[in-house]
Amino acid sequence: MFAHLSASLVDGLLIGFVYGIAAMGLSLIWGVMRVINLAHGATMALGMFCIYGLFTKLGINPYLGVPLAALLALLFGFLIYGVALHRVMQSGYLYTLLATFAVNMIIIGVGTTLFTTSPRNVDFSLGSLQMGSEILLGTRLVAAVASVVITVALYLFLYFTRTGKAIRAVSNNRAAAELMGISSTQVLALSFGLGTMLAAVAGGLTATFFPFTILSGGAYQLKSFVICVLGGLGNPLGALFGGLILGALEGIVPVFMPVSWVPVVEFGLFVLVLVVRPTGLMGAK
């Protein structure tokens, strides 16, 4: 029992790192733009298909594919911002919500037509590591390490570069940042691009160890919301912490009850945290 529990806990934690990356993107977008990106899950699914396509069609190693997918996602994020969001940035949350939601519907609709909804998987293995009685899959270890590296890189970018400081300035006070000569349009577009990029990277990493369809993004998006709320919406680094909590939960819950109850538990937690402490467990007061 204990060995089983610790094995699934470690497994859950490793996946939690990747969830954290996805949630970080969502959190960054909310923090800087005050937009809840409902196309986040769909972007993740696109990231998965990007890796899948590069791997099966061109034979590119998934870990080389991830940076390429990240670049494409960054550009895709700029596109979404320009087409769907820029015009409604001042119109209030109802319109930004509906706009990103419409983007989500378009991606899912086109994706379903192109890729159908039959499950795919990236048939790629890095072997496994024996630790005591537990077996850790190589792909999950690499994904967890990559997630930590990305988090550190994001931290360094946000706190030690001029552009990163501009992003944080806009996040704190858009009007004041504009008075300091920061072009808020550029910063908003960049933030959305970065958020989309993180989603695609998380999607790509997930694709190396879970089967997926174009609709898989929805479940991960919901998880990302739970994580953001746990770590505090608008606090990108708290997202990694939230991801670990959720990953641990996902590891532990199936030991005690049927797997089909996992979404009910996750959602219950989500509403509970939203209602009791909407700023998140680590969020500011």
Next chain:
Amino acid sequence: MSFWRSAGFWINVLLVAIGGAVVLLIHQDTLRETVFTILMFVILASSLNIIMGLTGYVNFGHIVFFGLGGYFGFFLLSQLGWPLYLCMIAGGALSVVIALVVGAAVLRLRGAYFALATIGINEAARAFVANFAPFGGATGLYVNFSAYNAYGGSSKALWWIFTLLWIVTIITVVVCYLVKHSRFGLGLIAIREDEDAAMVMGVKTPWAKTAAFALSAFFPALVGTLYFFKNGNVEPEDAFRFQLSLEILVMVMLGGKGYVLGPIIGALAYERLRGVLLVSPLFKNLHLALSGAILLLIVLFMPGGLVGWVRDRLPRLRRWLE
């Protein structure tokens, strides 16, 4: 209360009343099925409009009330043999109770946070029902064919169901109009425009929001019971179609949120549009993407929907289009 003298009121009511009455007169099965879908959309969209259009709270999980209320009504009908109209009212009552409980907790959240919470409600409700044994779990429930005999055979029963749906539609539209023009409705609109200012002006916002949420939950349950009785079975996948929830949202936006006429026009236009797209081989699979494109275009360029657009262009028609 002089709503019967208002042109806007009669346009809305007569539109659905005459639409349904014509079908009853022509008495043709295929036409009935088409109009059944339209009336169903009108009820779902109009009730969503109460919380989304008037109060300004986006609910991505409106279909939950259709599913849960319909499930309960169908359960009473198929397992306990209650008469249809009692089942409808019982389903509606359960829906209202759930909305009151959920709303009291979730509506403390403002705006975007509320919308977030509603996204997962549908999944949670489906997962719950699929694991809930009295509702038949993942396989759902069936009605014994003899249940239709009480209404004079299955063919007569279908017409009876249609007539009930027609009456529910008229009631829904009347209620929406009355709510919009009541003190309560003005309070809701004040919440939409500025919740803090509404509070200062003496609107009891937590109470008003919860009441609006509960009211919007009642009508989908009636439709759900009728719809599942018409189909003869109910299963979780059919009851909690997230996509339908989204399509209702598009209908409200398309017609114009906040207007009583909006959801009626939106439901009609969307159903016709979908009908055209579904038969065309090119767009058959793309209809979700097209709904998304329509929604995006409305959000970006026509935030008032069709009704709002016409009202902006032709101010003289404002008295008629409410």
